[in-house]
Structures are given as structure tokens and as C-alpha cells.
Amino acid sequence: DAGVTQSPTHLIKTRGQQVTLRCSPKSGHDTVSWYQQALGQGPQFIFQYYEEEERQRGNFPDRFSGHQFPNYSSELNVNALLLGDSALYLCASSSGGTGYEQYFGPGTRLTVT
Amino acid sequence: GQSLEQPSEVTAVEGAIVQINCTYQTSGFYGLSWYQQHDGGAPTFLSYNALDGLEETGRFSSFLSRSDSYGYLLLQELQMKDSASYFCAVKDLDDKIIFGKGTRLHILP
Numbered sequence: 001d002a003g004v005t006q007s008p009t010h011l012i013k014t015r016g017q018q019v020t021l022r023c024s025p026k027s028g029h030d031t032v033s034w035y036q037q038a039l040g041q042g043p044q045f046i047f048q049y050y051e052e053e054e055r056q057r058g059n060f061p062d063r064f065s066g067h068q069f070p071n072y073s074s075e076l077n078v079n080a081l082l083l084g085d086s087a088l089y090l091c092a093s094s095s096g097g098t099g100y101e102q103y104f105g106p107g108t109r110l111t112v113t
Numbered sequence: 114g115q116s117l118e119q120p121s122e123v124t125a126v127e128g129a130i131v132q133i134n135c136t137y138q139t140s141g142f143y144g145l146s147w148y149q150q151h152d153g154g155a156p157t158f159l160s161y162n163a164l165d166g167l168e169e170t171g172r173f174s175s176f177l178s179r180s181d182s183y184g185y186l187l188l189q190e191l192q193m194k195d196s197a198s199y200f201c202a203v204k205d206l207d208d209k210i211i212f213g214k215g216t217r218l219h220i221l222p
Contacts, residue, residue: 033210035212040215041214041215042200042202042212042213042214042215043156043200043212044212045209045210045211045212048208048210055208056207056208056209056210057209058209090155090156092156098204099204099208099210100143100144100146100161100163100204101146101158101161102146102148102156102158102210103157103158104148104155104156104157104158105155106154106155107155
């Protein structure tokens, strides 16, 4: 049973560039949530996708956007990268649009220089 | 504002019992979840409480009191591998998922 997978593992970008991160949910899950985690902090909710629509959104600017595909996989796009966007980006999957029991992927470590 | 409060660090001895508390202030509440995260790893789901009371899963138990906006995670028979950060998380009425800042658990031999 495949768990949540994310790609790439690490990424280095320059300020102003754009980045796309990818996530495949755990088998049987249809809901994907994205989080940003700074070192020593808890995950910060970016948004959740269910039925190919953004259902909820945290306090992140419009530079952060996403997409969910019919196979439930998802992408997170960040435009006009800032130094402060450097963080671990986590994808979590769950079922039925809920977020009570989430399974996290290993994350993508994004460094903006 | 919405917030979850948990101690930043807790230290306990191997084989002992430790309790990690979490108080929350959110616009509505569906339930309280707990996650464990080892250094360099991803959070892993431990438990979820929607109703008041104690839920037990092996060495780990989680408690919720909705009237007190309070919950805790209880870890028994501590092992060195339990050294990690522990996060409480809630889903509010806007369906936003909010995590606490985490409690770093140090275990002494």
C-alpha cells in the first residue's frame, strides 16, 4: 500500500522564480492538504483540495496556488518566490474532505536564495 | 484569534509516563488530533478525539474536554524512540486545520 509521495525532495530556487511541487495521496484517499513548515514551528495550513476544488485556504497570499487532478494527485505552485518562502512543504492526504486523520508525505525542502 | 497552546519542551525519563497538554481557542471545533514528528521526518498521525473522554491506543492515550477547550496526549512506558516533537491540531468551523507550535519531548536514559 503506497503512502503519500512528494516530489522533488529538495529544490533550490532564486528569488522571483516560480516553483511547482507535486503530491500523490495515499491509496484510497481523495483529499489533499498542503502545509508550510518553518524550522522549529508547527505546519501552517495553506489549502485543501477535494473533488478537484480548493475547499479551504489558510492565510497565504495568492502567490500560492494549487490544483487537484482527477486521480486525486495535487500540485502546489508558488510564484514570485521570496526568501521567506524557504521551508519544508508538506502534503497530507485524508478521506472525504475531512482533515481529522491525515497521512503526511516526506515533504519537499525548498530553499530560496 | 485562533490559537493552540502547548508547552515548547518536556523532559522525562525512559520507562516513565509523560503528559503533553494542549489548550485551544478556535472559532468552532470539530475535534483534536495529535501528530508525532521525528527530526527530519514527516508528521505521523497518532490519535483523534471528537468527543470528551480518553482514547487509548497502545502506549499512547489522548484525552479531550470540550467544555475546557483542553486535551492532552499521554505517553506511557517511554522509550528512547519516543523522543520527537508532538503537535496538537484542530479543524475549526471554517474547515481550516490549525496546528500548535509543537512540544519537543526529551527522554533521558
